[in-house]
Amino acid sequence: MALKLIVGLGNPGERYRLTRHNLGFRVVDTWAAARGVRFRRTRFGDVASEGGVWVLKPLTFMNLSGEAVGPFCRYYHIAPAEILVVVDDLDLPLGQLRIRLKGSSGGHNGLKSLIEALKSQEFARMRLGISRPPAPIPVIDWVLGRFSPEEEAIVREMVARAVEALDTARQHGLSEAMNRFNG
Numbered sequence: 001m002a003l004k005l006i007v008g009l010g011n012p013g014e015r016y017r018l019t020r021h022n023l024g025f026r027v028v029d030t031w032a033a034a035r036g037v038r039f040r041r042t043r044f045g046d047v048a049s050e051g052g053v054w055v056l057k058p059l060t061f062m063n064l065s066g067e068a069v070g071p072f073c074r075y076y077h078i079a080p081a082e083i084l085v086v087v088d089d090l091d092l093p094l095g096q097l098r099i100r101l102k103g104s105s106g107g108h109n110g111l112k113s114l115i116e117a118l119k120s121q122e123f124a125r126m127r128l129g130i131s132r133p134p135a136p137i138p139v140i141d142w143v144l145g146r147f148s149p150e151e152e153a154i155v156r157e158m159v160a161r162a163v164e165a166l167d168t169a170r171q172h173g174l175s176e177a178m179n180r181f182n183g
Contacts, residue, residue, distance in 0.1 A: 003170055004082040005054045007069055009110040012059045020130040021062055021143040024086040027128070027162045028055050034163065044072040053170055063109040066117025073118065080120040084169060086162065087111060088143065092129030095154040097161055099126050099169070099178045124174050126165060128158055
């Protein structure tokens with residue numbers, strides 16, 4: 001199936017803008033800015049469209065992302081297999097990017113919410129590595145924290161690769177994006 005929707009996951013508000021948990025927003029914002037595409041506020045969240053593909057930033061908090069994505073998909077008749085979700089991942093090393101066609105939530109509450117709302121795990125996800133926190137930092141403090149200056153350089157490179165991967169997925173399909181960018 002063709003890609004019809006890209007969802008960047010994150011938390012709304014300036015307070016969360018540069019946190020680890022907002023990498024999904026950061027990637028779709030970077031992608032849109034490079035193309036001169038503007039988001040507009042809707043009841044589903046911030047929405048943009050370019051070349052027949054919707055881009056959605058749910059304005060629910062991360063753990064409730066499905067409350068925006070589910071209704072959006074039902075309204076626009078988008079099947080789970082036509083979705084690519086961009087999301088942070090604790091289980092990948094910082095800077096690593098991995099695309100999967102489907103799968104479990106892996107413990108990520110944003111993905112859990114999407115799986116519940118879509119009643120399916122059959123949507124693609126682009127996972128962006130943020131690494132696990134060093135002891136004794138709690139996970140919640142880690143994901144809602146900002147990157148150090150040293151980490152930020154790695155993150156900028158990862159975001160640039162993620163934007164390239166989005167373009168590849170749109171133009172050549174998810175399999176080609178996986179072949180080029182996984183690793």
